[in-house]
Amino acid sequence: EGIGPQEYTLIKLKVLEFHGPLKALEGRNVYLAAATLRPETMYGQTNCYILPDGVYGAFEVTNDEVFIVAERAAKNMAYQDLTKEYGKYAKIMDIKGTDLLGIPLKAPLSSYEKVYALPMLTISMEKGTGVVTSVPSDSPDDYAALRDLKNKAPLREKYGIKQEHVLPFDPVPIINIPELGDLAAIVACEKHKVVSQNDKENLKNAKDECYLKGFYDGVMKVGKYAGVKVQDAKNLVKNDILASGEAAKYWE
Numbered sequence: 001e002g003i004g005p006q007e008y009t010l011i012k013l014k015v016l017e018f019h020g021p022l023k024a025l026e027g028r029n030v031y032l033a034a035a036t037l038r039p040e041t042m043y044g045q046t047n048c049y050i051l052p053d054g055v056y057g058a059f060e061v062t063n064d065e066v067f068i069v070a071e072r073a074a075k076n077m078a079y080q081d082l083t084k085e086y087g088k089y090a091k092i093m094d095i096k097g098t099d100l101l102g103i104p105l106k107a108p109l110s111s112y113e114k115v116y117a118l119p120m121l122t123i124s125m126e127k128g129t130g131v132v133t134s135v136p137s138d139s140p141d142d143y144a145a146l147r148d149l150k151n152k153a154p155l156r157e158k159y160g161i162k163q164e165h166v167l168p169f170d171p172v173p174i175i176n177i178p179e180l181g182d183l184a185a186i187v188a189c190e191k192h193k194v195v196s197q198n199d200k201e202n203l204k205n206a207k208d209e210c211y212l213k214g215f216y217d218g219v220m221k222v223g224k225y226a227g228v229k230v231q232d233a234k235n236l237v238k239n240d241i242l243a244s245g246e247a248a249k250y251w252e
């Protein structure tokens with residue numbers, strides 16, 4: 001926890017097909033909006049994570065767009081000029097986390113044309129939007145949760161996740177870190193013997209190592225800023241995706 005407000009980048013993952021209760025939103029521009037602190041990693045998105053037990057909602061924001069986020073986040077957005085009227089937000093409907101699982105999405109900058117919403121059991125609904133975009137090459141949490149889904153058929157079955165929404169999505173090398181290579185999260189999870197997404201203690205050690213070395217020594221391998229240090233690429237990529245309308249600023 002920081003001492004002051006933290007600036008996040010909201011990544012807009014566009015909903016490509018409407019199933020179940022989401023059918024009511026068909027024909028509109030609907031996005032799962034994921035809060036990230038690492039916009040420069042968006043080249044490596046392989047999926048999006050949702051808390052199955054979480055309660056989300058569809059909210060009208062400016063430019064006739066619909067964001068699917070936790071209601072607490074929609075309320076915050078209303079005071080950040082993201083909604084039509086300052087201080088007010090319009091809810092279209094509540095949506096259960098389980099109703100979002102398996103939805104196909106277009107994730108900006110990702111090398112995968114289509115990615116899917118998958119379950120992650122450690123998401124906090126009290127942080128960001130409750131929607132997490134997944135970069136398993138550089139986030140040990142994301143890698144551990146994806147590995148669980150790839151390796152554990154009963155976990156997929158429990159949440160109705162199809163094999164083809166998980167198995168083809170391998171981590172993408174996007175950042176090189178001298179001591180950890182270009183799939184740092186995998187190396188760190190192996191080194192610290194992370195067994196699953198719930199392995200808090202080992203995950204903490206893997207994350208500490210990855211983030212520190214990534215920020216100071218990481219160099220972009222792909223995209224417009226290939227060869228640029230992560231420290232410098234962060235704001236460059238952020239400004240590009242804000243300018244293209246594929247992201248928005250969000251504070252909390």
Ligand code: A2H
Pocket residue numbers: 035036037038041122123124125126127128129130131132133134135138139142
């Ligand atoms: B980050 P902070 Cl590659 N519950 O984005 C759990 N985790 C959440 C969340 C929630 N409600 N909302 C956001 N997050 C994740 C990319 C990334 C992130 C990489 C590496 C590190 C990293 C891809 N996932 O975060 O506690 C999001 O994952 C390291 C901290 O608010 C977001 O950035 O500081 C980060 O945690 C925000 O964490």
